[in-house]
Amino acid sequence: MNDNKKEIIYILRKSEGNPVSGQEIGEKLGITRAMVWKYVRALRKEGYDIRSSPKTGYILDSCPDKIDPEMLQGILKTSLIGNDIRYYSELESTNNTAREIAMSVPEGAVVIAETQKKGRGRMGTEWQSAPGGIWISLILHPSIPLENLSKITLVAGIAVTNALRGIGVDARIKWPNDVLVNGKKICGILTEVSAEIGKVDYVVLGIGINVNVKLSGLKDEVRRNSTSIANETGKPIDRTSFLASLLYELEQQYIRFKTRKFAEIVDEWINLSDTIGRNVKVMTPTMLIEGKAVGITEKGALVVLDKNNKKHEIIAGNCRYSD
Amino acid sequence: MNDNKKEIIYILRKSEGNPVSGQEIGEKLGITRAMVWKYVRALRKEGYDIRSSPKTGYILDSCPDKIDPEMLQGILKTSLIGNDIRYYSELESTNNTAREIAMSVPEGAVVIAETQKKGRGRMGTEWQSAPGGIWISLILHPSIPLENLSKITLVAGIAVTNALRGIGVDARIKWPNDVLVNGKKICGILTEVSAEIGKVDYVVLGIGINVNVKLSGLKDEVRRNSTSIANETGKPIDRTSFLASLLYELEQQYIRFKTRKFAEIVDEWINLSDTIGRNVKVMTPTMLIEGKAVGITEKGALVVLDKNNKKHEIIAGNCRYSD
Numbered sequence: 111m112n113d114n115k116k117e118i119i120y121i122l123r124k125s126e127g128n129p130v131s132g133q134e135i136g137e138k139l140g141i142t143r144a145m146v147w148k149y150v151r152a153l154r155k156e157g158y159d160i161r162s163s164p165k166t167g168y169i170l171d172s173c174p175d176k177i178d179p180e181m182l183q184g185i186l187k188t189s190l191i192g193n194d195i196r197y198y199s200e201l202e203s204t205n206n207t208a209r210e211i212a213m214s215v216p217e218g219a220v221v222i223a224e225t226q227k228k229g230r231g232r233m234g235t236e237w238q239s240a241p242g243g244i245w246i247s248l249i250l251h252p253s254i255p256l257e258n259l260s261k262i263t264l265v266a267g268i269a270v271t272n273a274l275r276g277i278g279v280d281a282r283i284k285w286p287n288d289v290l291v292n293g294k295k296i297c298g299i300l301t302e303v304s305a306e307i308g309k310v311d312y313v314v315l316g317i318g319i320n321v322n323v324k325l326s327g328l329k330d331e332v333r334r335n336s337t338s339i340a341n342e343t344g345k346p347i348d349r350t351s352f353l354a355s356l357l358y359e360l361e362q363q364y365i366r367f368k369t370r371k372f373a374e375i376v377d378e379w380i381n382l383s384d385t386i387g388r389n390v391k392v393m394t395p396t397m398l399i400e401g402k403a404v405g406i407t408e409k410g411a412l413v414v415l416d417k418n419n420k421k422h423e424i425i426a427g428n429c430r431y432s433d
Numbered sequence: 434m435n436d437n438k439k440e441i442i443y444i445l446r447k448s449e450g451n452p453v454s455g456q457e458i459g460e461k462l463g464i465t466r467a468m469v470w471k472y473v474r475a476l477r478k479e480g481y482d483i484r485s486s487p488k489t490g491y492i493l494d495s496c497p498d499k500i501d502p503e504m505l506q507g508i509l510k511t512s513l514i515g516n517d518i519r520y521y522s523e524l525e526s527t528n529n530t531a532r533e534i535a536m537s538v539p540e541g542a543v544v545i546a547e548t549q550k551k552g553r554g555r556m557g558t559e560w561q562s563a564p565g566g567i568w569i570s571l572i573l574h575p576s577i578p579l580e581n582l583s584k585i586t587l588v589a590g591i592a593v594t595n596a597l598r599g600i601g602v603d604a605r606i607k608w609p610n611d612v613l614v615n616g617k618k619i620c621g622i623l624t625e626v627s628a629e630i631g632k633v634d635y636v637v638l639g640i641g642i643n644v645n646v647k648l649s650g651l652k653d654e655v656r657r658n659s660t661s662i663a664n665e666t667g668k669p670i671d672r673t674s675f676l677a678s679l680l681y682e683l684e685q686q687y688i689r690f691k692t693r694k695f696a697e698i699v700d701e702w703i704n705l706s707d708t709i710g711r712n713v714k715v716m717t718p719t720m721l722i723e724g725k726a727v728g729i730t731e732k733g734a735l736v737v738l739d740k741n742n743k744k745h746e747i748i749a750g751n752c753r754y755s756d
Contacts, residue, residue, distance in 0.1 A: 233632055253718060255748060257580040260630050286630070302629045307583050307609070308718070308749020309556055311625075395576060395631070425578060426631025 111156075114139055115149050116180070119158065122170035129167035175242060175322055177222055178350045185354045191248065191361040194219035202228045205302055205316040208247035212304070212312035217251040220357065229318065231298055232287065233428075238332060242322035242346070244353055248315040248360060252368070256305055259313065260410030260425055263287050263301045264379050265367045266315055269359035270297050271382045274319075276355055279342050283383035285403065285412050285429050289319075290384070293431075294337035296320055319356075322346040376406050385429065390414060394427040403429075434479075437462055438472050439503070442481065445493035452490035498565060498645055500545055501673045508677045514571065514684040517542035525551045528625055528639040531570035535627070535635035540574040543680065552641065554621055555610065556751075561655060565645035565669070567676055571638040571683060575691070579628055582636070583733030583748055586610050586624045587702050588690045589638055592682035593620050594705045599678055602665050606706040608726070608735050608752050612642075613707070616754075617660035619643055640679075645669040699729050708752065713737060717750040726752075 117139055121130060132143040139146070150160050150168060157174025179197035186192045194215050201207050201223040208221045223246075226239035239245045252262065267283040274281035274289065274296065281289050281296060289297035300316035320338035328336055340346045366375060380386050385403045392399045392414060401416035411423040440462055444453060455466040462469070473483050473491060480497025502520040509515045517538050524530050524546040531544045546569075549562035562568045575585065590606040597604035597612065597619070604612050604619060612620035623639035643661035651659055663669045689698060703709050708726050715722045715737060724739035734746040 232629060256582060256626070259579060259628075263630060300629060302627070303579070304625070304627045305582075306555060306623060306625045307586060425580075 114141065114145075115153055118146065118149055118153065119170065119173070122160065122168060125170075127169060129163065129169050131167035135168070173348075175346060175349065176224065177244075177353060179222070181350050182354055185351065187354070187358050188218075188361040190218040191364065192218060192220050192357045196221045198223045200225045200227065202226065203230050204245050204247035205230060205300060205314050208249050208314045208316075209302065209304070209312070212249045212314060215249055217249065218361075219249045221247045221249075222353075230300060230316070232300055237298060237300075237318055238328055239318060240323050240327050242320075242324065242338075242340075242349075244317070244319040244321050244349060244356065246317050246353070248317070250313040250315060250364070252310060252313055254310055255308070256303065256310065257409060259301060259303050259310075260286070261367065261372060261375070262313055262315060263299055264406070264410050265363045265375060266299050266301070266317060266360065268375070268379055268382055269363040270299070270317060270319065270356065272363075273352065273356040273359045274339070276359075277339070277343070277347065277352065279339055281382075283379065283385070284431075285383065285385040285406075286410075286426060291337050291342050293335075295335055296337050296339070296342070315360075317356075321349050321352060372408055376408070379406060385412070385431075388431050389433040391430045391432050392422075392424050392427040393430075394424060399424060399427075400432065437464065437468075438476055441469065441472055441476065442493065442496070445483065445491060448493075450492060452486065452492050454490035458491070496671075498669060498672065499547065500567075500676060502545070504673050505677055508674065510677070510681050511541075511684040513541040514687065515541060515543050515680045519544045521546045523548045523550060525549065526553050527568050527570035528553060528623060528637050531572050531637040531639075532625065532627070532635070535572050535637060538572055540572065541684075542572045544570045544572075545676075553623060553639070555623055560621060560623075560641055561651055562641060563646050563650050565643075565647065565661075565663075565672075567640070567642040567644050567672060567679065569640050569676070571640070573636045573638060573687070575633060575636055577633060578631070579626065579633065580732060582624060582626050582633075583609070584690065584695060584698070585636055585638060586622055587729070587733050588686045588698060589622050589624070589640060589683065591698070591702055591705055592686040593622070593640060593642065593679065595686075596675070596679040596682045597662070599682075600662070600666070600670065600675065602662055604705075606702065606708070607754075608706065608708040608729075609733075609749060614660050614665050616658075618658055619660050619662070619665070638683075642679075644672050644675060695731055699731070699733075702729060708735070708754075711754050712756040714753045714755050715747050715750040716753075717747060722747060722750075723755065 132146045135146045136143045154160055159171035161169045161171055179195050203226050204221045204223050225241050226245050229237035229239035231237040270289050271281045271283050281291050284290050287299040288295050297319040302314045304311045322340045323338050325333050388403050390403045399414050399422045401414040404415050405413040407423055411425045414422045455469045458469045459466045482494035484492045484494055502518050526549050527544045527546050548564050549568050552560035552562035554560040593612050594604045594606050604614050607613050610622040611618050620642040625637045627634045645663045646661050648656050711726055713726045722737050722745045724737040727738050728736040730746055734748045737745045
């Protein structure tokens with residue numbers, strides 16, 4: 111977007127609903143009122159709702175629901191996460207793109223897409239990524255042994271849950287990688303790694319959140335178990351602002367992860383989760399384990415006590431609640 | 434290479450040093466003696482040493498030292514490993530190429546290059562890959578948790594050592610991923626993985642063996658600690674045949690790995706290795722551990738007993754002998 115158009119949006123935003131005259135805008139930008147009017151018409155075509163009255167001026171009623179990468183960079187309060195923002199209207203998969211560039215970008219780079227054509231969930235499942243969501247992949251270069259990979263998923267779950275609770279959404283983490291509201295899925299996390307023994311090359315943290323997504327557009331079996339921020343709060347929210355707070359939370363959690371004992375993080379995870387204490391059925395690639403979820407290990411594995419009082423430590427699997 | 438040229442090589446090989454007349458070759462192939470002579474001259478240009486005498490005929494003295502992928506496929510006794518052979522004169526890195534194709538080829542595919550421009554060792558180090566070596570990467574899709582990745586390196590070490598001993602080279606495994614002869618390195622193994630938690634997408638097993646490599650061409654600090662099969666046996670060997678036996682050994686070990694208890698494999702590894710019982714200095718990304726190597730754990734970690742009798746389990750690191 112050219113600078114004058116950006117400036118006009120900025121001026122109208124700052125004015126918070128009070129009309130600004132074409133003359134005032136023109137003087138600030140050093141252009142004629144006719145040019146201002148030309149830009150306003152162009153912005154309307156791009157989806158900006160700008161009211162105009164010859165007597166009072168222009169009012170910005172609403173912006174198109176797009177993530178604004180420049181605004182994002184402007185409002186980000188982080189030092190690491192989001193230092194490099196790669197924004198796309200559409201990708202096959204943000205995780206795929208992130209993996210392609212992972213070794214040539216600094217830690218903290220974020221890939222963002224408005225929609226994904228082939229969004230991925232865990233175990234090769236499909237992840238529907240319609241417009242209005244946050245579909246991002248964060249590139250990390252953590253110095254961790256491979257067996258500690260699960261911890262990063264837990265840490266991401268805490269960050270997402272904090273960001274959601276920060277805007278009044280009563281989110282809870284469901285092991286291993288979902289965030290739910292009233293039992294319905296609002297976010298999924300996909301953690302992928304590339305490594306040799308003893309050295310992680312990169313971790314790509316894929317996070318998908320239904321922000322303003324039209325739930326009616328989801329496939330039936332998905333829709334039944336899904337919700338969105340718009341659905342929970344009653345109205346759409348500004349995704350750029352929410353993304354900024356999400357990235358901030360991710361940075362806080364990542365710093366904690368690198369500097370604090372993981373046992374503290376486990377405690378917070380358990381507080382924010384609703385899995386511990388529930389009766390669960392966990393499907394792993396090799397077996398089905400039924401019982402009560404009683405804790406999380408140092409490595410991020412779920413501890414399930416079966417009906418014979420035998421403890422199972424499960425590092426990964428599909429978890430369903432059976433109570 | 435065209436079929437007639439291949440046939441001529443085949444006929445001369447079968448003849449095992451006895452001259453074959455141009456007339457006999459021409460009759461077998463349905464071409465004139467003049468054409469046979471034309472093909473022989475072309476083959477000489479490609480490096481085939483073919484003696485000719487008008488009275489007796491042609492004799493194949495030697496083949497150029499190149500891996501022959503078609504001969505390889507013909508002599509392979511495996512059912513999985515080597516089902517898909519990708520042969521290149523030169524690559525940046527066989528591991529890189531293998532990783533690019535890993536998700537679109539069946540398990541067991543092998544990438545081979547005569548030379549690598551940017552061969553990689555562990556931890557991002559350089560691996561010199563001059564002509565005359567075996568520089569290959571094997572693509573696997575094992576159903577193992579990430580923490581078991583080290584086992585694959587151990588299993589590969591056993592396979593390489595068996596293949597070398599099979600041709601009379603007294604090879605020993607040095608933890609974690611080297612094969613030595615009389616303390617000098619003849620082979621390095623680089624195991625790389627791509628995965629999400631709970632599901633390994635692929636493992637790429639990179640194996641580099643100095644077969645007929647000119648040691649004088651190696652950098653000084655590398656050459657001092659290196660050897661080759663040619664150096665140990667006194668003469669160059671046929672790399673295609675050796676590669677076939679290596680792939681066979683890899684398949685045997687991979688099948689064992691999938692079907693037998695890992696404790697058996699650990700026992701064999703210890704028998705073939707010279708690390709256990711030695712005084713070692715192991716450098717990990719975070720610390721230096723000195724002591725006696727006393728064993729290998731179920732996960733493939735080296736157990737080192739330090740001077741305070743404290744046991745350390747090290748999953749990855751640089752191991753030097755200090756005795």
